[in-house]
Amino acid sequence: xxxxxxxxxxxxxxxxxxxxxxxxxxxxxxxxxxxxxxxxxxxxxxxxxxxxxxxxxxxxxxxxxxxxxxxxxxxxxxxxxxxxxxxxxxxxxxxxxxxxxxxxxxxxxxxxxxxxxxxxxxxxxxxxxxxxxxxxxxxxxxxxxxxxxxxxxxxxxxxxxxxxxxxxxxxxxxxxxxxxxxxxxxxxxxxxxxxxxxxxxxxxxxxxxxxxxxxxxxxxxxxxxxxxxxxxxxxxxxxxxxxxxxxxxxxxxxxxxxxxxxxxxxxxxxxxxxxxxxxxxxxxxxxxxxxxxxxxxxxxxxxxxxxxxxxxxxxxxxxxxxxxxxxxxxx
Amino acid sequence: xxxxxxxxxxxxxxxxxxxxxxxxxxxxxxxxxxxxxxxxxxxxxxxxxxxxxxxxxxxxxxxxxxxxxxxxxxxxxxxxxxxxxxxxxxxxxxxxxxxxxxxxxxxxxxxxxxxxxxxxxxxxxxxxxxxxxxxxxxxxxxxxxxxxxxxxxxxxxxxxxxxxxxxxxxxxxxxxxxxxxxxxxxxxxxxxxxxxxxxxxxxxxxxxxxxxxxxxxxxxxxxxxxxxxxxxxxxxxxxxxxxxxxxxxxxxxxxxxxxxxxxxxxxxxxxxxxxxxxxxxxxxxxxxxxxxxxxxxxxxxxxxxxxxxxxxxxxxxxxxxx
Numbered sequence: 001x002x003x004x005x006x007x008x009x010x011x012x013x014x015x016x017x018x019x020x021x022x023x024x025x026x027x028x029x030x031x032x033x034x035x036x037x038x039x040x041x042x043x044x045x046x047x048x049x050x051x052x053x054x055x056x057x058x059x060x061x062x063x064x065x066x067x068x069x070x071x072x073x074x075x076x077x078x079x080x081x082x083x084x085x086x087x088x089x090x091x092x093x094x095x096x097x098x099x100x101x102x103x104x105x106x107x108x109x110x111x112x113x114x115x116x117x118x119x120x121x122x123x124x125x126x127x128x129x130x131x132x133x134x135x136x137x138x139x140x141x142x143x144x145x146x147x148x149x150x151x152x153x154x155x156x157x158x159x160x161x162x163x164x165x166x167x168x169x170x171x172x173x174x175x176x177x178x179x180x181x182x183x184x185x186x187x188x189x190x191x192x193x194x195x196x197x198x199x200x201x202x203x204x205x206x207x208x209x210x211x212x213x214x215x216x217x218x219x220x221x222x223x224x225x226x227x228x229x230x231x232x233x234x235x236x237x238x239x240x241x242x243x244x245x246x247x248x249x250x251x252x253x254x255x256x257x258x259x260x261x262x263x264x265x266x267x268x269x270x271x272x273x274x275x276x277x278x279x280x281x282x283x284x285x286x287x288x289x290x291x292x293x294x295x296x297x298x299x300x301x302x303x304x305x306x307x308x309x310x311x312x313x314x315x316x317x318x319x320x321x322x323x324x325x326x327x328x329x330x331x
Numbered sequence: 332x333x334x335x336x337x338x339x340x341x342x343x344x345x346x347x348x349x350x351x352x353x354x355x356x357x358x359x360x361x362x363x364x365x366x367x368x369x370x371x372x373x374x375x376x377x378x379x380x381x382x383x384x385x386x387x388x389x390x391x392x393x394x395x396x397x398x399x400x401x402x403x404x405x406x407x408x409x410x411x412x413x414x415x416x417x418x419x420x421x422x423x424x425x426x427x428x429x430x431x432x433x434x435x436x437x438x439x440x441x442x443x444x445x446x447x448x449x450x451x452x453x454x455x456x457x458x459x460x461x462x463x464x465x466x467x468x469x470x471x472x473x474x475x476x477x478x479x480x481x482x483x484x485x486x487x488x489x490x491x492x493x494x495x496x497x498x499x500x501x502x503x504x505x506x507x508x509x510x511x512x513x514x515x516x517x518x519x520x521x522x523x524x525x526x527x528x529x530x531x532x533x534x535x536x537x538x539x540x541x542x543x544x545x546x547x548x549x550x551x552x553x554x555x556x557x558x559x560x561x562x563x564x565x566x567x568x569x570x571x572x573x574x575x576x577x578x579x580x581x582x583x584x585x586x587x588x589x590x591x592x593x594x595x596x597x598x599x600x601x602x603x604x605x606x607x608x609x610x611x612x613x614x615x616x617x618x619x620x621x622x623x624x625x626x627x628x629x630x631x632x633x634x635x636x637x638x639x640x641x642x643x644x645x646x647x648x649x650x651x652x653x
Contacts, residue, residue: 095558098557121561
């Protein structure tokens, strides 16, 4: 078996608060193969976004930093890499599209320049060549009259168009990995669909592996090959996307899947209430107590869950879950 | 664009007239007039002579007539005659403006560049020793009175360590020309410019630090980093251009207020600029000169505000003429 493109090993990311390091991501390991699409799912604050930033060495520091573990990109540990090396990787081999297209572009430079400078920095292209490349990218991401639009400033574009520009920036150097952190959360539903269509086309054309971070299970089902569920800074389930949607194992995952509202025909006058998982994600500070972090909210909690934290155990090839009940059933 | 500029010019003209009226009224209300000052210098005069002098300067007219005459004269570019020098005020201002501009522009440029660099640095290395040092120096520069800073610098750099001349703009002993003259003036310029720059520097370093901190936390800076741009490009290309707007605003305002900023420094260092002239005019009850300088400085404020708007539009494409 060949080594995966990206292999994260026992990653721990902590934020300093006063004199303590409070871990927000704990013991996280996952692999990403070339050309694969991995979904990372979880509620706000579960550590998805900070994990994504850590892959680029962009954890805001201080107060945050990677306190343990490795991020092996083609066998090279990026945690140990210096700023100069990281700058070679960023935007070139691993690039990222952010959640907020409205504020993620620099307001004082044209969009053409913002795409072109990335190509200049990484490929050493001349101004003219980089500009031509920027225009080409704009047309690839579906922006009409790219020649003219390249001279526009971000404020002259809609949110959907700006996100297309962000994608153009991310892809201009044909990276091996594209990280998309909730790329459509701030956009209208119709625009969301367009952006995901674009992702699918670009995945075909560029062959980049994609890490898609979202809390939208529907998007995960459509877009990804494999899904990893995070809760309170830990991975609690992982598996192929079909299994994840059809047969979620962790009580939290089944809760998430049940949360998708379904349109029933005919619409009843007295609809069932929407499903919700009771309670809230525990604060990182409260996670030092023993037991499963999900136990206080779990409908199927057992006495053991409150005392011991279950580790991730394989259920089937490529399928893992961190839940005592599932592991006991499987054993 | 043209409409907007036109609107601004009309507004500016109305503002200038209002300032003129206000200045004239305030000085009129204040006790004492030029004639009293002249009589004081002459060591006394008969009531007839005083009345005659008042008539000569139009001071015997009702207030409305006086202000009307003055406004009319200003409109034709005539700022009146100095009662002390017996020369046109416009000529006096023209003579002095060069020295003031030299002082203020030098101080402002030094403060602007150095202040921005220090501000950017202390925003990037928030916990470093230098950052704290900048904060302390800025606070000191902020709160110390200008004249005190000037006097302390004189004591240090002219008296204790006699490196620089104490006052004036040229060495009175030598009659220098050419390069030697320029160097002589620059030699005299160092202390007053340094004094004035200290005050401005405090503002700019604090302002650019705060502005830079805000910009560095923004999403587009995260994007710039994620693109793999080198640190200097992130800071000086992506962050600084966004962070510089408040600094430009402030520089525009301060440059407009150059006279008031320079009065104390010019007085302490006997720098022959407009500030000294304004200060002396107050002591001499030289109303026309004082009014002229005040009018001239309000013109500077207006012009600088217009220029600041232009710079805005160059820096930030989102700002368009309203």
